[in-house]
Amino acid sequence: MEFLRKPADKSSALLFGCQATKDLIINQINTRKMKKALLLLSILIAAYANAQTYKIGDLIEFPDKTFGVVFYLNQQTGDGLAVSMDEIETQWEAADDEEDCHNIYKLLDKGSYGEFCIPGAGLEQTRLILEQLGPQYAPAAAWCAMHGEGWYLPSASELYHMLVVANDNGGDSGPLSSMIKSHGGQPIDYKYYWSSCEENTENAFNICTIKKKRKFSEGKTDEQGVRAVRLFKL
Secondary structure, eight states: OGGGSOOOOHHHHHHHHHHHHHHHHHHHHHHHHHHHHHHHHHHHHHHHHHOOOOOTTOEEEOTTSOEEEEEEEETTTTEEEEEOSOOEEEESSOTTOOOOOOSHHHHSOOSOOSSOOOTTHHHHHHHHHHHHHOGGGOHHHHHHHTTOTTEEOOOHHHHHIIIIIISTTOGGGSHHHHHHHHTTOOOOOSSEEEEEEESSSSEEEEEESSSSSOEEEEETTSEEEEOOEEEEEO
């Protein structure tokens, strides 16, 4: 008779209920993980879409609304350098200055140039020049710093990469000059340009865009070309 049938096994029912609960919890966990993974993926996609990639000759706008043209990129270190849109001719050190820089050439990049470049080396050198001489007696460094925070007189190696590598020693007809002109700036000229590297208390290093012997040491009171540069991160 039906009413005499043996009741269902309670342990089996309990086991079935536990398994169902476990499956539900696993599904919820997997759903949360999937949502987190999708959120992370969307963030990465947005970051990649918003990331700015540069090439030599590109115009770059900095957060302070100043502009420069990219002339150096190092993907391994994540460093880039940009040159100012303008230039002047002025002295490294004013002729009536009675003070001397104190061994800047012994502290930093002593006019090294070529394939080896230390991005940002000129920033510290410019700071030391202005600190020791004062802006009124360091026209080249002061003019570069007046462009705004982060702008400085380039080291010899940075200057070399600007004039000889990026511009192919081409003066106002070089590839970098052409890009500067296309962005509305003043092209690099055929002349000597000051670096922030001094040789001694009387002379500082410059680089010439005219002759094959590109690096020279000249008297600091000579008026020569000056371009400001700025370091940025890729």
